[in-house]
Amino acid sequence: xxxxxxxxxxxxxxxxxxxxxxxxxxxxxxxxxxxxxxxxxxxxxxxxxxxxxxxxxxxxxxxxxxxxxxxxxxxxxxxxxxxxxxxxxxxxxxxxxxxxxxxxxxxxxxxxxxxxxxxxxxxxxxxxxxxxxxxxxxxxxxxxxxxxxxxxxxxxxxxxxxxxxxxxxxxxxxxxxxxxxxxxxxxxxxxxxxxxxxxxxxxxxxxxxxxxxxxxxxxxxxxxxxxxxxxxxxxxxxxxxxxxxxxxxxxxxxxxxxxxxxxxxxxxxxxxxxxxxxxxxxxxxxxxxxxxxxxxxxxxxxxxxxxxxxxxxxxxxxxxxxxxxxxxxxxxxxxxxxxxxxxxxxxxxxxxxxxxxxxxxxxxxxxxxxxxxxxxxxxxxxxxxxxxxxxxxxxxxxxxxxxxxxxxxxxxxxxxxxxxxxxxxxxxxxxxxxxxxxxxxxxxxxxxxxxxxxxxxxxxxxxxxxxxxxxxxxxxxxxxxxxxxxxxxxxxxxxxxxxxxxxxxxxxxxxxxxxxxxxxxxxxxxxxxxxxxxxx
RNA sequence: GCCCUCGUAGCUCAGUGGAUAGAGCACCGGCCUCCGGAGCCGGGUGCGCAGGUUCGAGUCCUGCCGAGGGCGCCA
Numbered sequence: 115x116x117x118x119x120x121x122x123x124x125x126x127x128x129x130x131x132x133x134x135x136x137x138x139x140x141x142x143x144x145x146x147x148x149x150x151x152x153x154x155x156x157x158x159x160x161x162x163x164x165x166x167x168x169x170x171x172x173x174x175x176x177x178x179x180x181x182x183x184x185x186x187x188x189x190x191x192x193x194x195x196x197x198x199x200x201x202x203x204x205x206x207x208x209x210x211x212x213x214x215x216x217x218x219x220x221x222x223x224x225x226x227x228x229x230x231x232x233x234x235x236x237x238x239x240x241x242x243x244x245x246x247x248x249x250x251x252x253x254x255x256x257x258x259x260x261x262x263x264x265x266x267x268x269x270x271x272x273x274x275x276x277x278x279x280x281x282x283x284x285x286x287x288x289x290x291x292x293x294x295x296x297x298x299x300x301x302x303x304x305x306x307x308x309x310x311x312x313x314x315x316x317x318x319x320x321x322x323x324x325x326x327x328x329x330x331x332x333x334x335x336x337x338x339x340x341x342x343x344x345x346x347x348x349x350x351x352x353x354x355x356x357x358x359x360x361x362x363x364x365x366x367x368x369x370x371x372x373x374x375x376x377x378x379x380x381x382x383x384x385x386x387x388x389x390x391x392x393x394x395x396x397x398x399x400x401x402x403x404x405x406x407x408x409x410x411x412x413x414x415x416x417x418x419x420x421x422x423x424x425x426x427x428x429x430x431x432x433x434x435x436x437x438x439x440x441x442x443x444x445x446x447x448x449x450x451x452x453x454x455x456x457x458x459x460x461x462x463x464x465x466x467x468x469x470x471x472x473x474x475x476x477x478x479x480x481x482x483x484x485x486x487x488x489x490x491x492x493x494x495x496x497x498x499x500x501x502x503x504x505x506x507x508x509x510x511x512x513x514x515x516x517x518x519x520x521x522x523x524x525x526x527x528x529x530x531x532x533x534x535x536x537x538x539x540x541x542x543x544x545x546x547x548x549x550x551x552x553x554x555x556x557x558x559x560x561x562x563x564x565x566x567x568x569x570x571x572x573x574x575x576x577x578x579x580x581x582x583x584x585x586x587x588x589x590x591x592x593x594x595x596x597x598x599x600x601x602x603x604x605x606x607x608x609x610x611x612x613x614x615x616x617x618x619x620x621x622x623x624x625x626x627x628x629x630x631x632x633x634x635x636x637x638x639x640x641x642x643x644x645x646x647x648x649x650x
Numbered sequence: 651g652c653c654c655u656c657g658u659a660g661c662u663c664a665g666u667g668g669a670u671a672g673a674g675c676a677c678c679g680g681c682c683u684c685c686g687g688a689g690c691c692g693g694g695u696g697c698g699c700a701g702g703u704u705c706g707a708g709u710c711c712u713g714c715c716g717a718g719g720g721c722g723c724c725a
Contacts, residue, residue, distance in 0.1 A: 148669080157668065160705075170705070196669040197706070243725075280725070385723050396653080396721075403723040410725050439654055440720040465655065466718070502674095503663050508656060508718060515661090515675095523688095524674065530688050541685045581666080593664065596673080607681095607690045614684055628685095650688070 117188060117208045118143060118154070124186040125156055125200070131180045132173070134166055145574070152193065152201035153208070153570075159198040170198030209569035210557035216572055216630040217552055225575040225637055229583060230271030236421055237263050239433035240344065241278040244333040245289050246309055246481075248340050250511065251435060251467045253347065253484035257500040257643065258464060259433045260349045261588035264641045269583035274427070276353045278417065281333055282361060283326070283407075290329030293319060309481075311336070343485050347497045348643045360416050366408045369416035369452075370401050378451040388415075393447035393456070411441070415448035422454045431460045431586070439463055462586055464505035469513065482513070491516055494644045498525045501592045501642055524596055529647050531599035531606075532639070535632045536648040538611055542625065547612060549629070550622050559623045564605040568627065571601045572634050579641070588641065595638040602631050 122138035129136050136158065146155045159174035166173055174194040181192050181200070188208040193201045216224050239259025242252045263273045289312075292302035296316035302308055315332050322328075337354075344350070360366055370386065373379045378389050384404035388411075391398055401412040421430050434442075442463070446456040469482055488496050490513060499516060502524065503509065516523075542549075560566070575594060582590040610616055611624040639646045 142666090144666085144668095146669080147665090147672080151669070155669090160668070163705080199669065282725085285725070383723080387723095400723045405723075407723085409723070413725095436655065436719050438720085440722095441725095442654090442720095463655075463719090468718085506655070507663075509662080512662090526688050527674085530686085534686060534689085538685050545685090585666090589664090593673085600673085603689055604691095606685080607687095610685065612685055616684095650686085 117186075117204070117211070120186050121154055121156075121189075121202060124181060124184075125158060125177070127184075128177050128180040129158065129162070132166070132176055134162055136162065145570075146199075146201065151195060151199070152191075152203040154202045154204070156200050156202075157198070159194075159200060163198065174198040174200050206558070206561055206566055206569075209566055209573065210560060212569055212573045213557060213560070213627060213630050214552065216633055217626060221633050221636050221640075224633055225579045226268050226270075227576065227580055228270040229580050230266060230269050232270065232272055233428045234272045234274070234426070235266060235429040235431060236274045236276055236425075236427040237266075237431045237433065238276045238278055240349070241280070242340065243280045243285060244337040244340065245285055245307060246336060247311060247483045247485060248343055249481040249483055250469065250487050253344075253487065253496065254467045254500040254509075255433050255435065255464050255505070256344055256349045256484075257347065257497050258462075258505050258588065261501055261591070261642055262431070262433075262586055264643070265579060265582045265588050265591060268637075268641065269580055271583070274353065275351045276355055277351045279337065279354055279356050281330070281337075281356055281358045282413070283358075286329030286333060286358075287325050288329070289332050290325035290327070293328045293332050294323060294325065343483075343488070346485075346488050347493045355417070357413055357417070360413060360420065361408065365420065366413050366416040369419050370408070370412055372419075373401070373415075373448075373451055376451065376453070388444075388448060388451065390444055390447035390451070393450040395443045395447040399444045399447075411444055411448065414441070414445055415452070418445065418449050418454075418459065419452050422449070422458065423452065429458050429460065431462060433462045433464065436463045436465050460586075462505065465508035467500075468508075468510050487513065494529070495523055495525050497643050498523075498528075498592065501589050503589055504587060505589075524592075525644065526650070527603075528595050528599040528635070528639070529645070529650060531602045532632070532635050532646045533648065533650045534606055535602070535628055535635070538625075538628055541612065545612060547621065547625070549625050552626065555622045555626050556619055557623055557626070559620050560627060562605075562609055564601075564608045565624070565627060568598075568601040568605045568631060571598045572630055575634055575637065582641075591638050591641050595635065595642065598631065598634055598638070602635075605631075 119138065121143055122141040125141045126136055126138040141156060141158055142161065143154055143156050146152060159177055160170045163170040163173045171194065178192045178194050178200050185192065188204040189202050190205050191203040195201055237259055240248065240252050240256045242248050260275065263275050267273045288306055292306035292312050293316050295302050296313050297319060302312065315335060319328060319331060321331055370379065373388060378392065379401065380387050380389060385400045386402035387398045388401050389398055399411055400409050402408055418430065421427050442461050446459060449459050450456045578590055578594045582588050609624060611628060612621055636646050
């Protein structure tokens with residue numbers, strides 16, 4: 115049982131002596147923002163006072179008194195403060211226990227959990243149309259989706275990463291027309307693809323003057339480039355799922371038939387409609403156009419039928435740009451019509467990324483490619499920039515500013531901490547200082563405020579990873595990594611590991627602390643997809 | 651017109667209904683005899699506006715203002 119659970123149980127027991135029944139699992143505990151408020155704090159007196167028929171301050175006082183008579187482990191003082199908080203100040207022992215835990219669990223085990231209970235979740239992200247290079251926005255949500263997958267994986271979900279490849283007729287034809295036009299030395303048709311890349315592809319194309327075949331050929335080349343680009347920022351997929359394959363296999367028609375059998379479909383004006391209003395949509399939607407073609411929605415429903423009913427994912431998370439907001443209700447309705455609980459489909463809409471003075475559009479050819487951004491900033495900066503804040507936050511990226519600031523960038527701040535740790539290791543090796551086994555190190559020597567601050571930070575990582583997973587918010591890991599790096603730099607400055615006046619036993623304890631910091635940083639950087647460099 | 655998301659320091663952003671709202675950047679001062687100065691220490695009244703809910707609101711509700719996005723037999 116960790117210290118947090120022990121405190122919860124103690125509070126629960128203390129409340130019981132006052133005639134208030136509240137299970138330990140429901141006791142709210144938090145780490146106060148200010149150190150003067152102790153190491154742990156509970157607001158139960160505030161939340162329970164009303165039911166108990168007393169005022170919060172009085173209840174807090176009574177609870178504190180009850181707890182003082184049988185203080186939990188490591189607790190040194192119990193105080194009441196503010197409107198009725200009960201604050202616990204702990205001795206450094208609990209932090210030494212954390213240190214032991216971090217080093218024992220190591221890079222693979224620390225902050226890993228079974229929170230997801232092995233639930234099979236598919237995360238679909240990027241899914242950019244293979245009609246042109248991926249742009250900055252794709253990379254932004256790509257980093258998000260990939261790090262979310264890493265975070266949820268560490269928190270006990272069984273995660274699969276998927277890219278939906280939109281390689282169906284209409285777009286392939288348009289791409290093919292643009293390609294063939296370029297090969298003939300003409301401008302692409304109205305509404306075609308104007309980008310430079312089409313010109314390059316056209317000069318390499320040696321196939322027949324067939325629009326569809328030219329389009330398919332081009333999209334394959336483009337998709338290969340997309341894979342290469344995403345791999346530069348360490349994004350890889352378990353599955354590249356072809357939309358055309360669903361159509362060609364007849365599963366779209368099949369799905370529409372299934373919906374018809376379930377009575378959710380009707381015909382009007384020569385088209386086939388889904389009665390999506392029965393499932394919360396604002397209007398009914400067309401599944402088959404009057405010209406006989408299936409709509410995008412029909413394909414998307416068939417695709418999600420495959421996700422849920424054929425492949426059997428417990429949960430599906432679609433990461434989309436906010437510009438896809440309009441299709442969410444229809445897709446959820448379609449899923450519900452199939453008999454799948456729509457709550458199992460989670461759509462994360464990311465606010466759009468804009469660039470200073472740029473308007474991105476693939477068709478017009480005006481966009482900043484992800485490759486360009488990586489060339490400018492490097493893979494680590496590119497990746498971390500997009501994981502600096504919530505995807506609910508609309509951002510305007512200023513590439514020039516990012517370059518100017520690159521030496522002051524948070525990435526370097528964090529990586530520098532890692533490099534310093536590695537450097538300590540090298541110096542220790544040079545001086546022949548070897549690390550003792552864990553059970554021979556006297557951790558009680560670690561009492562410097564900087565040391566304890568670093569340990570407090572390390573203690574947070576399991577909670578941060580769990581929160582990042584359940585809230586689908588990998589940027590929380592970024593915040594933690596920055597905070598840990600800050601704690602480490604402070605420690606590094608004030609606490610020499612192998613300084614002249616540092617006794618060997620303290621050196622040993624600090625070496626272990628440094629190793630724990632390294633483990634924490636390595637874990638967080640790996641979750642973020644950023645390198646942990648030995649040197650810079 | 652209707653719907654969704656977002657408005658926090660000069661800038662980029664944190665902030666499970668809790669205590670004196672925090673970081674980084676930029677700006678101004680300090681700090682190298684020892685493990686990397688890409689570092690450390692100090693310098694700060696800003697929650698778009700107005701109501702409401704309650705012991706307590708940056709956080710929840712309503713309205714307004716502002717920004718972005720959506721409302722196709724496009725994908």
